[in-house]
Amino acid sequence: MSSIPSLNQDRPSGKAQPRKIVVLSGSGISAESGLPTFRDAKGLWNTYSWQELASPAGWQRHPEAVLAFYNERRAKAWQAQPNAAHRAIASLEGAYEVVVVTQNVDALHERAGSSHVVHLHGELACVRGSAGASPRRYRIDGDPIAMGQLCEDGTQLRPDIVWFGEAVQHFDDAEMHVATAARVLVVGTSLTVYPAASLLQYASRDAEKVLVALDMEEVPHGYTFLQGKAGEIVPTLAARWLAEAGAT
Incomplete structure (x- = not known):
């Protein structure tokens, strides 16, 4: 990275x-x-819960599920042309x-x-630390994020995506x-x-x-x-x- x-x-x-x-x-x-889009009849938020997969609270409750969701999205984005x-x-x-x-x-x-x-x-191609106001960002392109994969500050890497409730x-x-x-x-x-x-x-x-x-x-x-x-x-x-x- x-x-x-x-x-x-x-x-x-x-x-x-x-x-x-x-x-x-x-x-x-x-x-x-x-x-896929997010909000139309076939959008992602008609299949998945944004509260669980695209919010800071969801990340705190089950980061493994959040990482799996975005790893899948990242892989599909890299397959697309x-x-x-x-x-x-x-x-x-x-x-x-x-x-x-x-x-x-x-x-x-x-x-x-x-x-x-x-x-x-934000960008699927990037990750950042999960603490602090200005975390360091890294580019991973189409690679997945694993639990236990840490930022230099020692925190778990998360998708560099703006979740609901974030600016x-x-x-x-x-x-x-x-x-x-x-x-x-x-x-x-x-x-x-x-x-x-x-x-x-x-x-x-x-x-x-x-x-x-x-x-x-x-x-x-x-x-x-x-x-x-x-x-x-x-x-x-x-x-x-x-x-x-x-x-x-």
């Missing part, structure tokens, strides 16, 4: 940057790679500064080639990135999970704002809704944006 460097702490200036695209992604984009939407988002880096702000805990954006990914809810990660950075984007692409999210869904309100009034989803009961003001599969719509949208930038 290797220690993970912290994210760049430099803040964006607050002024919209014409060559900057921010992508806000949710579990719908990974569902097209075969990974980035889809056309992930790859199209990564291709935008050929002409733009692209920041992906994701609620997803898989590494499909990175594996598709995206170089700047902000994980609000999301890097939210201030995400706010500023959205506020400084000339284009905002929202893909694969139901917009029902907060505070992540509130990021849409920070987009500049003048930014081009696009929402891609299979269905959406209410489209946020100022957003163009493109209905359909991300793997079909995002590549077309990315090709248009690249052409507008003069990229081939």
Whole structure:
């Protein structure tokens, strides 16, 4: 295991940057790679208890079960492959500064080639100690975590996942990135999970704002809704944006 460097702490200036695209992604984009979502009719929380498997209290009661659950999820995430939407988002880096702000805990954006990914809810590929306000983090990629596998501080390693009742990660950075984007692409999210869904309100009034989803009961003001599969719509949208930038 290797220690993970912290994210760049430099803040964006607050002024919209014409060559900057921010992508806000949710579990719908990974569902097209075969990974289950959480909240729809076939979602994980209709099969498993989040109170037992995704909360600090559940971890304290039966850490073995929590580790087994996330080991299975990690293995499935590593078997999955980035889809056309992930790859199209990564291709935008050929002409733009692209920041992906994701609620997803898989590494499909990175594996598709995206170089700047902000994980609000943590990462399956990482582990951390289970005590202290600022535990050391390690990257394990697709490997499992075992009981008795300890952090350098002597505590049991746990998934570096934001559980219910814990604060999301890097939210201030995400706010500023959205506020400084000339284009905002929202893909694969139901917009029902907060505070992540509130990021849409920070987009500049003048930014081009696009929402891609299979269905959406209410489209946020100022957003163009493109209905359909991300793997079909995002590549077309990315090709248009690249052409507008003069990229081939």
